[in-house]
Amino acid sequence: MTKLYAPNLHVALVHHPVLNKNNDIIASAVTNLDLHDIARAAKTYGVKSFYVVTPLKDQTALVAKVISHWTNGAGSVYNPKRRQALELIRVQETLEAVIEDIRNNSDHDKKPRTVVTSARDNHVNLSFSGFYELLKAGDPYLLVLGTAWGLSESIIVGADYVLESVKGNTKYNHLSVRSAAAIILDRVLGKID
Amino acid sequence: MTKLYAPNLHVALVHHPVLNKNNDIIASAVTNLDLHDIARAAKTYGVKSFYVVTPLKDQTALVAKVISHWTNGAGSVYNPKRRQALELIRVQETLEAVIEDIRNNSDHDKKPRTVVTSARDNHVNLSFSGFYELLKAGDPYLLVLGTAWGLSESIIVGADYVLESVKGNTKYNHLSVRSAAAIILDRVLGKID
Numbered sequence: 320m321t322k323l324y325a326p327n328l329h330v331a332l333v334h335h336p337v338l339n340k341n342n343d344i345i346a347s348a349v350t351n352l353d354l355h356d357i358a359r360a361a362k363t364y365g366v367k368s369f370y371v372v373t374p375l376k377d378q379t380a381l382v383a384k385v386i387s388h389w390t391n392g393a394g395s396v397y398n399p400k401r402r403q404a405l406e407l408i409r410v411q412e413t414l415e416a417v418i419e420d421i422r423n424n425s426d427h428d429k430k431p432r433t434v435v436t437s438a439r440d441n442h443v444n445l446s447f448s449g450f451y452e453l454l455k456a457g458d459p460y461l462l463v464l465g466t467a468w469g470l471s472e473s474i475i476v477g478a479d480y481v482l483e484s485v486k487g488n489t490k491y492n493h494l495s496v497r498s499a500a501a502i503i504l505d506r507v508l509g510k511i512d
Numbered sequence: 513m514t515k516l517y518a519p520n521l522h523v524a525l526v527h528h529p530v531l532n533k534n535n536d537i538i539a540s541a542v543t544n545l546d547l548h549d550i551a552r553a554a555k556t557y558g559v560k561s562f563y564v565v566t567p568l569k570d571q572t573a574l575v576a577k578v579i580s581h582w583t584n585g586a587g588s589v590y591n592p593k594r595r596q597a598l599e600l601i602r603v604q605e606t607l608e609a610v611i612e613d614i615r616n617n618s619d620h621d622k623k624p625r626t627v628v629t630s631a632r633d634n635h636v637n638l639s640f641s642g643f644y645e646l647l648k649a650g651d652p653y654l655l656v657l658g659t660a661w662g663l664s665e666s667i668i669v670g671a672d673y674v675l676e677s678v679k680g681n682t683k684y685n686h687l688s689v690r691s692a693a694a695i696i697l698d699r700v701l702g703k704i705d
Contacts, residue, residue: 324681340591352545356688363680363687398533400686487556488517488701493593494556494694495549501691502698508681509695 323508326454328366329431329461330504331417332357332496334373336471347467349378354385356497357464358404364504369407370417370461382410414463414474421459431459435470435478436503445480447506453480454507462503464496516644516701520652521559522624523697524610525550525689527566529664540660542571547578549690550657551597557697562600563610563654575603607656607667614652624652628663628671629696638673640699646673647700655696657689 332353335346349371361369371382388394389405411417414433422430434450437443445453454460463470463478475481485502486492494502525546528539542564554562564575581587582598604610607626615623627643630636638646647653656663656671668674678695679685687695 326681350545352543352688352690356691359687360680360691362684363682365680365682400684403684404686485698486702487553487558487697488519489556489558491555491593491596493597494552495545495690497545497688497690498549498553498694501687501694502702504680505678505695505698509679 323454325365327457327459328454329368329421330361330366331370331372331461331463333465333470337465338468340468344471346375349381353497357500358407360501360504361407362404364508368409370409370411372411372414374412379410425459429459431461432479433461433463434480434482435463435475436482437475442475442481443483445482450507464500466496516647518558519647519701520650521647522561522614522654523554523559524563524565524654524656526658526663530658531661531664533661537664539568542574546690550693551600553694553697554600555597557701561602564601564603565607567605572603618652622652624654625672626654626656627673627675628656628668629675630668633677635668635674636676638675643700657693659689
């Protein structure tokens, strides 16, 4: 397995529809450090764009403000490396709009295949190395991450692939989405051997 | 390589002495999500304790308040899984005090060997798989992570080992300490093969 330097990979962080702890469908609030951490991990692993998905207007405005501070504002001078990462961020209201945006910006008008993540093990049909093999072929893929208690069932059953979950070496599997995103990108793209 | 289910591993997150962007030695502020994310990753990978190192009294009080909320307060009822992770956190003023604390709580009065991380490549003398092999022998190890712009040179040269840095598949290497901690634990302890 050699390194894939320019994967045709996009990442989406979904804030609606996601679950709360009672399995109700909610729209979660955007967390500032999700933007920073996942953008930095995306930049580290050569991801093409990082979509923040929220239908809430005030949250869209918040994300725009954070991006602007670090890409044009005082933050871009203070820390140019941060700018390079946050430039990857796009905001869309729905996952469908993300897919359409990627298609519109692709060379051959191709829709990305969607790969969802779930801390649960139902429906899994793609391993980390399997995902790497798919990416090698060059077609666009969209890795979809959920906030709060995870993606709604509708998103999971509507996806092209369900990626295996990250397991450590204990029965505890409650990583933050920031940590899970970093580990998934590393497992799929970071290996040298 | 099989999984190591109960590594004799401790993690320390250092807020002093660390560097700022001008290479001055500073004491950084504690970030709430560092506590949550690294505690959750530590719990996922069977780490024995997670030390937060800060000499600042107000920061020590802040950490104590966060831990208390999630281990005894309203948070422990709202989210018991979070309690299990945050219970791993200890606070100490210096790295020396951490080492002494681990020795005092060990079965055979053994000091842990220290393994430091650095985004730079100087002094590296331990690979991820090499670290796994050391842990297999059962002696205590302390993985030392830096906040802000990284650990001071004094900590790096004083360590027993300098771990190889996390590289993705690009030249960009500016992961958050939360992401780096997750990836390091996964690379050292999370492999199944």
